[in-house]
Amino acid sequence: MLELQTPVQFVKGVGPRRAHDLAAKNIHTVEDLLYTLPYRYEDRTRFCRVSDLQPGAKTSILVEVLTTSLTVTRKSRLKIFDLSARDKTGLIRCKWFHSEYLHQRKIFRRGQQVIFHGKFEPDPFGTGSLQVINPEFEILDEAVPIQGSIDMGRIVPVYEAARGLGARTLRRLIHTVLSELSRVPETLPVAILERHDLMDRRAALQESHFPSAETPGEDLAARRTPALRRLIFEELFLLEVGVRWKRRLARNARGTPFHIDPRLRRTASNFLPFRPTRAQERVLDEMAEDMRQATPMNRLLQGDVGCGKTVVALQASAMAVENGAQVAFMAPTEILAEQHHHYAGRLFARSGYRVGLLTSGLKKMERRGLLEELYQGKLQILIGTHALLEPDVAFHKLGLVIIDEQHRFGVRQRFNLMNKGAHPHTLVMTATPIPRTLSMTLYGDLDVSVIDEMPPNRSPVKTYLLDEPKRSQAYRFIADQVKQGRQVYVLCPLIEDSPKLDLRPARRIFEHLRGQVFPDSRVELLHGRLKSMEKDAVMQRFAAGQTDILVSTTVIEVGMDVANATVMLIEHAERFGLAQLHQLRGRVGRGCEPSYCLLMQGAGTITPEGAQRLNCLRETTDGFVIAEKDLAIRGPGEFFGARQSGLPTLRVAQLLRDRRALETARKEATYLVDNFESQKSLSQWVAGLSSGWQARYGLVGVG
Ligand code: ADP
Numbered sequence: 001m002l003e004l005q006t007p008v009q010f011v012k013g014v015g016p017r018r019a020h021d022l023a024a025k026n027i028h029t030v031e032d033l034l035y036t037l038p039y040r041y042e043d044r045t046r047f048c049r050v051s052d053l054q055p056g057a058k059t060s061i062l063v064e065v066l067t068t069s070l071t072v073t074r075k076s077r078l079k080i081f082d083l084s085a086r087d088k089t090g091l092i093r094c095k096w097f098h099s100e101y102l103h104q105r106k107i108f109r110r111g112q113q114v115i116f117h118g119k120f121e122p123d124p125f126g127t128g129s130l131q132v133i134n135p136e137f138e139i140l141d142e143a144v145p146i147q148g149s150i151d152m153g154r155i156v157p158v159y160e161a162a163r164g165l166g167a168r169t170l171r172r173l174i175h176t177v178l179s180e181l182s183r184v185p186e187t188l189p190v191a192i193l194e195r196h197d198l199m200d201r202r203a204a205l206q207e208s209h210f211p212s213a214e215t216p217g218e219d220l221a222a223r224r225t226p227a228l229r230r231l232i233f234e235e236l237f238l239l240e241v242g243v244r245w246k247r248r249l250a251r252n253a254r255g256t257p258f259h260i261d262p263r264l265r266r267t268a269s270n271f272l273p274f275r276p277t278r279a280q281e282r283v284l285d286e287m288a289e290d291m292r293q294a295t296p297m298n299r300l301l302q303g304d305v306g307c308g309k310t311v312v313a314l315q316a317s318a319m320a321v322e323n324g325a326q327v328a329f330m331a332p333t334e335i336l337a338e339q340h341h342h343y344a345g346r347l348f349a350r351s352g353y354r355v356g357l358l359t360s361g362l363k364k365m366e367r368r369g370l371l372e373e374l375y376q377g378k379l380q381i382l383i384g385t386h387a388l389l390e391p392d393v394a395f396h397k398l399g400l401v402i403i404d405e406q407h408r409f410g411v412r413q414r415f416n417l418m419n420k421g422a423h424p425h426t427l428v429m430t431a432t433p434i435p436r437t438l439s440m441t442l443y444g445d446l447d448v449s450v451i452d453e454m455p456p457n458r459s460p461v462k463t464y465l466l467d468e469p470k471r472s473q474a475y476r477f478i479a480d481q482v483k484q485g486r487q488v489y490v491l492c493p494l495i496e497d498s499p500k501l502d503l504r505p506a507r508r509i510f511e512h513l514r515g516q517v518f519p520d521s522r523v524e525l526l527h528g529r530l531k532s533m534e535k536d537a538v539m540q541r542f543a544a545g546q547t548d549i550l551v552s553t554t555v556i557e558v559g560m561d562v563a564n565a566t567v568m569l570i571e572h573a574e575r576f577g578l579a580q581l582h583q584l585r586g587r588v589g590r591g592c593e594p595s596y597c598l599l600m601q602g603a604g605t606i607t608p609e610g611a612q613r614l615n616c617l618r619e620t621t622d623g624f625v626i627a628e629k630d631l632a633i634r635g636p637g638e639f640f641g642a643r644q645s646g647l648p649t650l651r652v653a654q655l656l657r658d659r660r661a662l663e664t665a666r667k668e669a670t671y672l673v674d675n676f677e678s679q680k681s682l683s684q685w686v687a688g689l690s691s692g693w694q695a696r697y698g699l700v701g702v703g
């Protein structure tokens, strides 16, 4: 008999080789295998007939193999494997590129019954029959009768195939496991099962892999059968309990309360050369209130590019310094760290605070001197890149940790920096707005503040979509802006010539603009391969207004703050992600002059997603709307980058698709973790989970 924790090599049909292949897919135990769900289901009780095929639709057909051949195209020496097959109603052709193994290993034979799945299209050579390129296929076993087969005559699960592991092999293994499984302990508390009418775990696993005949295909495709609903809820619930639990731990920590009286609160604003916005004032109040408590502040500050987060963070720094504490301020790039350092230096010029800059480019001697001052407490504010995380960076009394653009860092890095003090107050900032439903999961252990107001006198950036024929018009517009004394960014995706990608590389564009288009203007080039000294010099000249047009790669993305820059021209705009485009656009519109973002599309065809992104950017400047859209286009996996977010990778649920289940799961989880009477049931419940699950969802040590 198999248990959930049984290693896969004890499953019938798994030898050392297969165990190895499974491990490569992160499948180590019977449980892992069972939580590898099909990515689609196929109703094999009836197939589409060849004569009924709809061109362009994804379909499965059952046909008999007629002929196969391997051809090599004359021009590009491309090897194509060709197969023709038929059912009673007609002929189809299948083509594979780069799949000589099909030929060499004689995978197909005449007369075989095969299921092909893919998009059938009219054959471009006009033979009249439909063809499909690189279809999925499954060759039927002649020896096995359809009656009682797990591959035929029923709704069949189709798994993502991997090296050495065909969809069919996985189906077989999972079927074996399900029939030999001894006991499946329930993961969810009984009360919750009843309240939400959830299926029992064992039945849910069975039905999710091998749905009974009457299950509607749409429900399977939308992942809303009772069985799948139960597994989705289970995963989200465990995730939320983990999030809530970590929050509880954070709330139980004891740090150092700061003394912040009205006078200090005023001082913090007196540093500024302008009046803070109401949103900035509110957020600073929230932070001051946090830092007065012994429970360390754990706050996320969200706000669009340019809304003035850095300023607020520096005000909070002043409060810390006045309390005799040190501040660590970490930014994702050198350029950004330098800019913060520069800015802080100006703000605190008359306060007597010592502000240091630590990057990996620092000379050994300077570095040693800086760290010595830090350790002795003579340096109050240390700004830097991830260089701050180095083990020899030791503080005298670290009281406030600030992390800028936190989505660029992992959770572990945040904790590493925090561990350089005794439960310091912590502020993390991001200009990548996260829709609220998700931010509560992603940043569940943080309180959230939002700056939803821009400093006065800023007009929103006007955005235009341009193509190659409009280029000269764009250049005339730029020339005009330069004549008015404004500055311009021209952004390019890559530096060097790259024939494969066909991108207009920064260097060529730079030469062209400087030599031919704007011979009378001051044009400079900035890219990531410059030495940091050179980079600095280029940036400083631009910031000082000594450069008119800065051709750059994305190194400026989060770095530059030049109010006189009014035009951002983005080459090959369709190649960038939405969040990145939004950030880049945020480099202009920082002063009171009207600003413009020119999105130049490349000459080639644009993917539908690319077009969607550009349209979205043209339609709105609201970061939250853009984030929602980004999420919808890319899906949460890519949006967050699972590793970065600190969330376990989800196996069944999807945060976006399953938002409603997520809400319910969060309510139940919050109740379970926060409610005093249920503390006993919480620890009992956690004790009932396997250690693997406890670790996965961060529940180790509960109760
Ligand atoms: P963020 O970090 O949110 O992108 P910053 O803090 O870098 O924004 O601020 C962007 C620019 O706006 C900076 O040049 C800053 O000096 C300026 N700024 C910030 N707050 C105000 C304000 N209340 N009034 C005028 N200018 C402001």
Ligand code: MG
Pocket (backbone or CB within 6 Å): 306, 309, 310, 404
């Ligand atoms: Mg910033």
